[in-house]
Amino acid sequence: MSEIKLQHILTMTELLLLGAKYSFVELTTTDLGKNIMKSQQAASKHLQELDAAGYINRVRRGQKFRVKLTDKGYSAVEKLFSTLKTAIESTPPTTISFEGRVVSGMGEGAYYMSLGGYRKQFYEKLGYEPYPGTLNVKLVDKIFRDARREIGRYPSIFIDGFSDTKRTYGWAKCYLAHINDGAIRNAAVLVLERTHYDESMLEIIAPVSIKDTVGIHNGDKIKIKMLV
Secondary structure, eight states: SSSSOHHHHHHHHHHTTTTTTTOOOOOHHHHHHTTHHHHHHHHHHHHHHHHHHHSSEEEEETTEEEEEOOOHHHHHHHHHHHHHHHHHHHHOOOOOEEEEEEEEOHHHHHHHHTTTHHHHHHHHHHHSSSOSEEEEEEEOOOOOOOOHHHHHGGEEEOOOOOOOSSSEEOOEEEEEEETTTTTEEEEEEEEEEOSSTEEEEOOOOOOHHHHHHHHOTTTEEEEEEEOH
């Protein structure tokens, strides 16, 4: 066994739970297989490989084995635990990047941006009234579509829904963003409670026309860096 496999780490973890760090523990490969959700044959093979590689000491006793982790085996488990702990506790990213192509929208953006119930809140919470309409960006690559699905995990600026004499309008969430490496620094990714778009689309607002300011047209690539 040239390098340790994840399944071997899991097998040694099970042995640690049985007390094999400090002393020999007695077990059958049938019971071990059940605990690690593998067959008896697979469990037996794991013990053979771990023993051969010096990760455990194994002594046969009738139909059972007495097993204890070596210092090398314990260190391998400890190293993986430390790596996982660091990854879990790591500082979250401060930005999330998206790339896509500018596409035509359905005309909804200009209508919603013109509503007083939204415009007042945008001014109060973002510091500006958005340019009428949203910039629609189609996310082509899977990595960016996956990131779009995770947006809801991050803090947002919440825009309350409201009602007028005609209908009720849903809430919106705003995520501050930069466009094309800071060409526009006070834009926002807009997530609406009610939208006809799927998660392959980003809607962007800004106090100015993004197309005119950046000099882009439908079909052009654009980069968005969302601040989190």
